[in-house]
Amino acid sequence: MNHTRNKVPPPAHPVERREPLPWEQPKSASEDADTAARLRAIMQHPSYAEADRDVDFLHTDANRGLRLQLDYLKAEQTLSAHGIERTIVIFGSTRLREPDTARRELEAAHREAAAHPGDVARTRALRLAERRMDLSRYYDVGRELGRLVGAAGDPGLVVMTGGGPGGMEAANRGACDAGAETVGLNIKLPREQYPNPYLTPGLCLQFHYFALRKLHFMKRAAAIVALPGGFGTLDELFGALTLIQTRKAAPIPVVLIGEAYWRGVFDADFLAEAGSIDAEDCELFWYAETAQEAWSGILDWHAQNASPLLATDR
Structure with a gap:
């Protein structure tokens, strides 16, 4: 082919070639039967x-740091893409029953x-x-609180739970009742689990590491509300209180x-009297009985x- 040195050639195709490169075909079997x-x-x-397609490689101990980064980054990018700036984080027992369910279980237990x-x-x-029937009223409190947050109509503020x-x-x-987006941060556990069905598709995130999940609970939290709960609720609650107590996180x-x-679960006054916490640490939280009381208190605190x-309001 004749080439003119001072003539600008047309741009090459970004993928295709007129002539194949040598490695585009395997070595011929006629040259080597094996x-x-x-x-x-x-090749198998x-x-x-490729490293990012090799699941076994990604799950080696040496790549734990990389997996931690990914656990953080996927959730961060997802929440940011949805414009979520602040969250009302609500914890509570997985064993808290709907009132109708609790009533049916109580009737069966009586029989x-x-x-x-x-x-x-x-x-x-x-x-x-009987105890679960008594506590079931807090399911309605949690549902009404979620509705109040969702009905506030601020797209940058959402209810976040453990999903x-x-x-x-x-x-x-x-929150779903109010037509608002709502977030769940699930955690991968050894036993099969399902997210609750009221989460917004695209905003149910599954974590491998509890630590990264905790980070995202706190990162955008504008308030934390704890319904009656057990070990998991206590874990998240005391973790948050410790961060606030030490000012590692803003109050x-x-x-x-x-x-x-x-x-009945813990006696903060006893801890203060024992000198295990300071009197001011008892002021890092307060109690409420109704959703409206909790929501009004949160709004007043921020004011x-x-x-x-x-x-x-800004």
Whole structure:
């Protein structure tokens, strides 16, 4: 082909070539009958996979730091893309029942206890069913609180939960009732689990590391509300209180729903009297009984703090 040095050639095609490159076809079997088998062994070996497609490689101990980064980054990019700036984080027991469900379970427990008088296991089951019936009112409190946050109409402010059933479901459900987006931060566990069905598709995020999940609970939190709960709720609650106590995180409202329940779970006054915490640490949270009481308190706290919660108030 003749070339004119001072003539600008047309741009090359970004992918195609007029002439194939030598490596675009495997070595011919006519040259080596073992070619196909040898190439298959090479290309099917894990070492040949690109690093980001090699799941076993990504899950080696040496790549834990990379996995931590990914656990953080996927959630961060997703929340940012949805314009989520602030969250009302609501914790609560997975065992918190809807009132109708609790009522049916209590009726069944009564029948079992009546049919087997004196049976220790059934007597205990009845006692637990009665207690769950009593606590089920907090499902409605969580649902109404989620509705109040969602109905505020601020697209940058959303309800965030751990994405599971019980108290978490109640809060997400209330926000869903209001037609608002709502977030769940699920955690990968050894036993199969499902997110609650009231989360916004695209805003249910699954974490491998509890630490990164905790980070995202706190990163945008404008308030934390704890419905009655167990180990998981206590873990998140005390982690948040410790961050606020030490000022590692800026103070935010922390509301405990159900004063009698929470005073039975832990005694902050005792801790202060024992010198284990300071008196001012007892002021890092307060109690509420209703959703409106909790929501009004959160709004008032932010007004006092000169950090208006809703975009319309800024």
